[in-house]
Structures are given as structure tokens and as C-alpha cells.
Amino acid sequence: MKLMITGGAGFLGSRLARALLARGSLAGARIEHLVLADQVPPSAALTADARVEARVGPLLAQCAALAGEHFDGVFHLASAVSGECEADFELGLRSNLDTTRALLDALRASVLAGAPPTRLVFSSSIAVFGPDASALLPAQVGDTTLPAPQTSYGTQKLMCEYMIADYTRKGYVDGRSARLMTVAVRPGRPNGAASSFFSGIIREPLAGQEAILPVSPQTAHPISSPARTIEGLIAVYEASREALGGRLALNLPAVNVRVSEMLDALEAVAGRTVRERVRFVADPIIASIVANWPSAATAERAARLGLRPDADFADIIRQYIADCALAPGGAEALKGMRD
Ligand SMILES: NC(=O)c1ccc[n+]([C@@H]2O[C@H](COP(=O)([O-])OP(=O)(O)OC[C@H]3O[C@@H](n4cnc5c(N)ncnc54)[C@H](O)[C@@H]3O)[C@@H](O)[C@H]2O)c1
Numbered sequence: 001m002k003l004m005i006t007g008g009a010g011f012l013g014s015r016l017a018r019a020l021l022a023r024g025s026l027a028g029a030r031i032e033h034l035v036l037a038d039q040v041p042p043s044a045a046l047t048a049d050a051r052v053e054a055r056v057g058p059l060l061a062q063c064a065a066l067a068g069e070h071f072d073g074v075f076h077l078a079s080a081v082s083g084e085c086e087a088d089f090e091l092g093l094r095s096n097l098d099t100t101r102a103l104l105d106a107l108r109a110s111v112l113a114g115a116p117p118t119r120l121v122f123s124s125s126i127a128v129f130g131p132d133a134s135a136l137l138p139a140q141v142g143d144t145t146l147p148a149p150q151t152s153y154g155t156q157k158l159m160c161e162y163m164i165a166d167y168t169r170k171g172y173v174d175g176r177s178a179r180l181m182t183v184a185v186r187p188g189r190p191n192g193a194a195s196s197f198f199s200g201i202i203r204e205p206l207a208g209q210e211a212i213l214p215v216s217p218q219t220a221h222p223i224s225s226p227a228r229t230i231e232g233l234i235a236v237y238e239a240s241r242e243a244l245g246g247r248l249a250l251n252l253p254a255v256n257v258r259v260s261e262m263l264d265a266l267e268a269v270a271g272r273t274v275r276e277r278v279r280f281v282a283d284p285i286i287a288s289i290v291a292n293w294p295s296a297a298t299a300e301r302a303a304r305l306g307l308r309p310d311a312d313f314a315d316i317i318r319q320y321i322a323d324c325a326l327a328p329g330g331a332e333a334l335k336g337m338r339d
Pocket residue numbers: 006007008009010011012013037038039040057058059060076077078079080081094095099123124125126179180181182183184191195
């Protein structure tokens with residue numbers, strides 16, 4: 001089978017690529033060709049696999065050339081992230097909305113030429129939910145909570161969910177949207193997502209560096225590990241339409257946790273010195289974005305697919321430490337644990 005991951009050089013895209021290549025098959029079919037489409041090149045470790053083809057450049061420009069090419073499956077992960085979309089309205093519209101429509105039209109062209117619809121998994125986000133005077137947020141957002149996004153990023157994700165549902169209704173793709181919870185712990189450097197600090201307050205202290213907490217320790221949020229998130233994307237791809245139970249987006253499972261509990265878990269796993277590297281410095285812009293996000297989520301439809309959240313936040317930290325211990329140069333990321 002021939003697959004594509006857009007955003008295939010990113011954090012989750014490259015992890016998904018590694019997971020798919022290691023499995024060797026998806027939905028019972030052997031993976032022969034995996035296209036990684038991204039504006040930046042994927043790692044050499046990925047392109048060393050003979051099944052991988054890297055296509056580097058803005059996805060919108062790549063989509064014109066895609067028409068007529070058939071993919072059995074696409075994981076559409078390329079996206080400008082929340083902080084970037086809030087700072088640059090045009091970037092969000094182009095990278096998220098215009099690009100997704102162009103991708104869907106390229107896949108539709110292949111159906112109009114006689115091919116079966118491509119199965120497409122879209123990485124939506126918990127950022128589609130937000131409080132509105134007409135639809136207040138419940139204590140926990142679920143699969144049937146009315147989305148009322150309060151950021152451009154969340155709005156673009158919701159518009160893409162609806163486009164995918166309608167292209168699916170018309171038979172142009174076999175689309176499914178999974179709403180990812182905030183994924184932590186993200187390795188490497190902070191990114192432009194407003195949620196970046198959820199990883200930073202764990203990652204930086206473990207590396208021996210100070211981390212800034214820009215929101216109140218009482219802030220609560222649904223978090224998922226990279227491993228559970230990739231497992232969720234693959235399960236949503238493999239699920240039959242009947243098992244999914246509809247065309248609308250579904251939540252992926254999460255651990256609902258307060259920042260103070262995240263820091264308690266950090267101390268339990270790595271010690272008090274590590275925890276003390278986190279310093280609270282309020283950032284009103286980040287706090288106002290986060291205040292409009294859900295503080296907890298449920299995932300009933302994902303549970304029916306057999307998906308479960310991580311055991312607890314300490315387990316998420318342990319997974320990050322285990323990943324770093326295996327990664328080349330990963331010892332540097334944990335040097336704060338030895339001090
Ligand atoms: N990581 C999270 O906590 C989280 C939470 C909710 C949803 N998501 C969604 O999951 C997906 C993957 O997230 P991630 O954390 O891996 O992000 P990431 O930023 O690490 O990866 C996204 C990749 O997309 C690429 N990209 C962005 N715009 C592009 C464009 N116009 N053309 C080509 N490539 C482009 C980037 O170069 C990057 O490599 C995104 O759709 C994101 O919105 C992530």
C-alpha cells in the first residue's frame with residue numbers, strides 16, 4: 001500500500017512514520033511506499049528506509065502535483081500551531097485551511113478518475129472546544145460537546161473537520177478526524193504552540209535547565225503521551241466506519257491533570273531539585289489562550305475502539321525518560337537528573 005504523512009518531519013509525524021515502518025502493515029495491508037510531505041526534510045534515519053520518499057516544500061504547492069496520484073491512506077498532520085496562528089492570521093488560513101482543502105481536492109481528483117476513496121486521518125485538536133456565552137464549557141468536554149473555538153487555530157481545525165466530514169459524505173475520501181489532546185513530553189526545543197510549556201516544565205528541569213511556568217499551578221488540562229497519541233491515530237485509521245460510529249470527530253483519550261499534580265509527579269519521578277527548577281512567571285497572553293481551553297476531557301468513542309489513556313502523569317514522564325535514554329545523544333536531555 002502507498003501512504004502519505006503530511007507533516008511527516010514533525011514531532012508526531014516522524015514518530016508515526018517510525019511506528020508504521022516498524023509495524024510494516026496497516027489495516028492488514030503491507031506498507032510498500034511511505035511519502036513524508038513536509039516543508040522541512042525528515043531525519044536521515046527515516047529516509048534511510050527504502051520505503052520512504054521525502055517530499056520537501058509547502059504542502060499547498062505540493063497538492064497541485066498530487067492530483068491524479070492515488071494514495072491508499074493519508075495521515076494529515078501538517079499544520080501551523082496555535083501560537084503561530086494567533087500571531088499570523090494569514091499563515092493559519094493558508095497552512096491549515098487552504099492547504100487542507102487543496103489536499104482534499106487532490107484526493108477527490110483521484111476518485112473522479114476512478115480510484116477508490118483514500119482513507120484519511122486528520123489530526124484535529126482539543127482547541128476546537130472553548131467557552132461561549134451561548135454554550136458554556138462543561139467540566140469535561142466529550143465527543144458530543146458543541147465545539148466553540150476561541151482561537152484561529154481551533155477554528156481552522158474545526159472547519160477542516162467539517163470539510164473532511166462532507167468530502168466523506170460525498171464519497172471523495174474516507175475521512176476521520178481525531179481530536180488530539182495536548183501531547184507531552186515533547187522532546188527538543190520549545191515550539192510556537194501556546195501549550196508548549198506543558199512539556200517545557202518537565203523537559204527543561206530534567207535537562208538541568210530552568211523552566212518558566214506561565215500559568216497558575218491550578219490550571220488543569222488533558223494530556224496524552226506521544227505513544228498513546230500515535231496508537232490513537234493508527235486505531236482511528238484502522239477502524240471501520242461502523243466502529244467509528246459516525247463521520248464527526250472523536251476525542252482521543254487523555255489523563256486529566258493539574259499543573260501542580262504534574263510538578264508533584266516530576267518530583268516523585270526525578271526528585272525535589274529537578275522540580276525546583278520550575279519558576280512561575282505569569283504570561284497574560286498564554287494564560288488568556290489556555291483559560292479558553294477545556295480543563296478536562298472524556299473519550300467514549302475512542303474507548304469503544306479499545307483506546308485507553310496513560311496510567312497517570314508520572315507514567316508519561318517515565319516514558320519520556322525511557323525514550324531519551326534510547327535516543328542518540330539522549331543522555332544530555334536527562335543530565336539534570338544526575339545533579
Ligand atoms: N503536539 C500536540 O500537542 C498536538 C495537540 C493537538 C493537535 N496536534 C496536531 O497534530 C499535528 C502534528 O503536531 P506536531 O506536534 O507533530 O507538530 P509539529 O509542528 O512538530 O509538526 C508539524 C509539521 O508540519 C509541517 N508543516 C506545517 N505547515 C506546513 C505546510 N504548510 N506545508 C508543509 N509542511 C508543513 C512542519 O514543518 C512540521 O514538521 C498537527 O496537526 C497539530 O495541530 C498536536
